[in-house]
Every structure is written in structure tokens, then in C-alpha cells.
Amino acid sequence: MACSKETLINHGVKICPSPQTQGRGLFTTRSFKIGDTIIEEQPLFSCQFSWNYAYGYSACDFCMRPLETAEENVRRLTANADIILPHPECDETDKSSHIICSQCAVTYCSIECKDHAWNQYHKTLCCNMLGGNPNHPLEKLNEAWKKMHYPPETSTIMLLARILATFIQRIDREELKCQLMSLCHHTANEEDTIAHKLLGSEFESQLELLRDLSIKALGRPETDEFLTPQGFRSLIALIGRNGQGIGTSAFSVWVRKVSENDIDPTTDSLIDTIYQEMEKESGDFLNNEGSALFAVQSACNHSCEPNSISSFPFSNHTVALVASKDLQEGEEIFISYLDECVLSRSRHSRRKFLEENYLFHCNCSRCQLEVDEPDMTSDDEESMEDD
Numbered sequence: 301m302a303c304s305k306e307t308l309i310n311h312g313v314k315i316c317p318s319p320q321t322q323g324r325g326l327f328t329t330r331s332f333k334i335g336d337t338i339i340e341e342q343p344l345f346s347c348q349f350s351w352n353y354a355y356g357y358s359a360c361d362f363c364m365r366p367l368e369t370a371e372e373n374v375r376r377l378t379a380n381a382d383i384i385l386p387h388p389e390c391d392e393t394d395k396s397s398h399i400i401c402s403q404c405a406v407t408y409c410s411i412e413c414k415d416h417a418w419n420q421y422h423k424t425l426c427c428n429m430l431g432g433n434p435n436h437p438l439e440k441l442n443e444a445w446k447k448m449h450y451p452p453e454t455s456t457i458m459l460l461a462r463i464l465a466t467f468i469q470r471i472d473r474e475e476l477k478c479q480l481m482s483l484c485h486h487t488a489n490e491e492d493t494i495a496h497k498l499l500g501s502e503f504e505s506q507l508e509l510l511r512d513l514s515i516k517a518l519g520r521p522e523t524d525e526f527l528t529p530q531g532f533r534s535l536i537a538l539i540g541r542n543g544q545g546i547g548t549s550a551f552s553v554w555v556r557k558v559s560e561n562d563i564d565p566t567t568d569s570l571i572d573t574i575y576q577e578m579e580k581e582s583g584d585f586l587n588n589e590g591s592a593l594f595a596v597q598s599a600c601n602h603s604c605e606p607n608s609i610s611s612f613p614f615s616n617h618t619v620a621l622v623a624s625k626d627l628q629e630g631e632e633i634f635i636s637y638l639d640e641c642v643l644s645r646s647r648h649s650r651r652k653f654l655e656e657n658y659l660f661h662c663n664c665s666r667c668q669l670e671v672d673e674p675d676m677t678s679d680d681e682e683s684m685e686d687d
């Protein structure tokens with residue numbers, strides 16, 4: 301099956317070569333107004349991070365929708381079982397639709413998610429033992445990964461396991477391979493750098509250990525080509541480079557609903573207090589966290605002057621690209637890979653961050669405009685970078 305270079309995705313966007321980045325980019329095929337949703341997309345694969353799951357962050361095993369109520373969420377993260385959250389009508393968690401895998405007890409937010417997971421990969425990955433089985437090859441693989449990749453997490457080997465299991469279960473493997481091949485790929489050197497970033501200085505021996513455990517867990521004729529040394533390194537680099545972070549939280553949905561509907565101004569100070577307590581007890585680890593691979597959204601290049609933003613409006617793994625400026629037909633759609641803080645820094649700092657974390661020299665319009673700025677990091681920025 302041929303993978304086309306210029307792919308018409310739907311009536312709003314297409315993927316084609318980007319003059320700015322030399323690779324591909326995502327372009328509009330009609331105009332959009334600021335605030336318009338350009339696309340909504342389900343991932344090819346998504347998975348909660350391994351430590352995040354182990355620490356009791358509770359999300360649907362398929363779509364990452366929070367499974368706790370907002371009140372349970374704040375009680376756990378503040379370690380304060382006495383907090384009572386008003387306005388339960390703003391809590392979106394519907395426990396009546398939750399459903400558990402009868403064989404291994406992972407939980408889904410709905411029967412639809414359970415069926416999707418089973419039909420896509422869970423039939424292969426289910427350990428068939430309630431409460432888990434520490435001797436199961438997949439559990440050994442996950443434990444080995446956890447020892448190599450501590451929080452803050454940026455990926456999980458279980459995403460790779462889901463890809464392999466999908467290959468085992470899928471009938472139209474060529475189509476799936478084509479979708480994976482269409483994600484951003486790299487040279488062998490770049491793959492090494494990504495593996496190094498994910499696994500640390502001993503990445504070569506660690507890669508070999510992970511490969512060996514993956515063969516024991518999921519080695520089949522259908523997965524042979526991904527479990528050679530080269531195939532495995534490419535797959536690790538693929539999830540390391542293309543994985544889009546996802547964060548979901550029952551409390552932030554509750555906060556959004558309370559604030560959107562202007563329900564009760566007195567909740568403002570309660571929200572502030574809860575966030576302070578959560579930060580004291582749980583630091584930055586407030587969300588169910590994971591990562592996902594998106595076929596269309598992953599074609600979106602970075603700009604330090606973006607014209608759209610990625611968001612997760614349904615508190616699950618569905619991504620939305622929303623226009624942050626008016627867009628003309630044929631314009632390239634750019635998001636920012638940097639957070640607001642880094643985005644506000646000098647050209648030099650932004651480019652340094654992108655080079656170190658994303659391995660590319662930013663060639664966006666803002667960087668080109670600021671080309672005459674001195675290549676210096678100010679003292680303030682230096683201390684921010686150190687942080």
C-alpha cells in the first residue's frame with residue numbers, strides 16, 4: 301500500500317510538504333476563524349504512563365478519562381479525606397458506566413472503551429489474572445521500564461506493547477504499518493539521541509534488555525520486524541519523538557464547569573486553597589498522565605508564533621486543534637511545542653530548548669525575524685533554564 305505524500309484528511313486540512321521545515325506540515329483547505337475547531341482526532345494509540353498508573357492515578361485504561369469523582373481526586377492529591385466539594389452537578393465522572401475487565405480487573409469508563417481496547421490490543425495483553433501477575437512477561441517488561449524511566453515521565457513501554465499487540469490482532473497490518481510509517485522518522489543517529497534521552501546513559505544495554513523482554517512478551521511472526529535490534533530502536537524513537545502528552549483530571553473538569561457557568565463566586569477561594577494543598581502534597585503530579593500517537597496532529601510543525609493550539613476538550617485522549625488566529629485557506633497550521641514561559645524567552649533560549657529537547661533548529665517566521673538578536677542567554681533566563 302502506497303503512503304501518499306500529500307494526504308487529504310478531510311474538508312478542513314491536508315498534510316503536504318512544508319517549505320519552512322523541509323518535512324511535512326499540516327495545512328488548511330478552507331479558512332477558519334479564531335476559536336474554530338480545525339480538527340478533532342482520536343489517537344492511533346494511547347496509554348497512561350507506568351508510574352502514574354502505579355501511584356494510583358485513576359484513568360480509563362483505553363481513553364484516559366478520569367475514573368475518580370472530583371472529590372475523590374482532591375482528597376487523594378491533598379491527602380485530606382475531609383474535603384467536601386460543593387456543586388456535585390459539575391462533576392462529570394459517571395461511575396454507573398464504568399466497567400471492569402472480568403479477567404484482569406483493569407477499568408474502563410464505558411463498555412465502548414472496553415470493547416475498543418479488547419478488539420484492538422487487550423485480548424493479547426490481558427494477563428488473565430485478577431489483581432495482576434508479577435511473573436507475567438508484560439509485567440516484567442513494565443517493571444524493567446519503570447526502573448529506567450522515573451517521573452517526570454515522558455513515555456511508556458506499554459504504548460509500544462499496545463502497538464505490537466495491535467499488529468498481532470489486526471488483519472489489515474499493512475494499513476497500520478503505513479500509518480506508523482507516516483509519523484515523523486529519523487536517522488539512526490537521531491534515534492540514538494532520542495533513546496538516550498528516554499533511557500539515560502546506559503541506553504544501549506537497556507534497549508537490549510527491553511527488546512529481550514518484549515520478545516518474551518510479544519514475540520510472534522507478526523511482530524518479528526519490530527523486534528530486531530534496528531526495528532526495536534526505531535519503534536522506541538517513534539514513541540519518544542511522536543508521543544503527544546495527555547493530562548486528564550476530574551478536579552480540573554469540575555473547576556472548568558464551575559467557572560464556565562459562573563455558578564458560585566465563593567468557590568474561587570476554595571479552588572485556590574485546594575490547589576495550594578495539592579501542590580504541597582503532590583507537587584506537579586496532579587493529572588492522570590500518558591501519551592498518544594496521532595496520525596494527523598503529529599504532522600503539525602512548531603512555531604514560536606503559533607496560529608493554533610492543541611487541547612483535550614473532552615477530558616480524554618481526543619485531541620482538538622483550535623485556531624488561535626484567523627486562518628486563510630492554504631495556510632500552514634502551527635502549534636507551539638513550548639510552554640508559555642519558554643515561548644516568552646529570547647530567540648536563543650527558545651532555539652536552545654528546541655534543539656535539546658526536540659532535536660531541531662527552529663526555522664519559524666519569528667526566529668527568522670529575530671535573526672539579528674544576539675545569541676545570548678540573559679541572567680534571568682539562565683536561572684530559569686537551570687530550574
Ligand SMILES: C[S@@+](CC[C@H](N)C(=O)[O-])C[C@H]1O[C@@H](n2cnc3c(N)ncnc32)[C@H](O)[C@@H]1O
Pocket residue numbers: 318320321322323324325483484485542598599600601602603658659660661662663664
Ligand atoms: C511532530 S513532527 C512534525 C511533522 C514533521 N515536519 C514531519 O515531516 O513529519 C516534528 C518534527 O518536525 C520538524 N519541525 C517542526 N517544527 C519545526 C520548525 N519550526 N523548524 C524546523 N523543523 C521543525 C522537526 O524535524 C521536528 O522533529
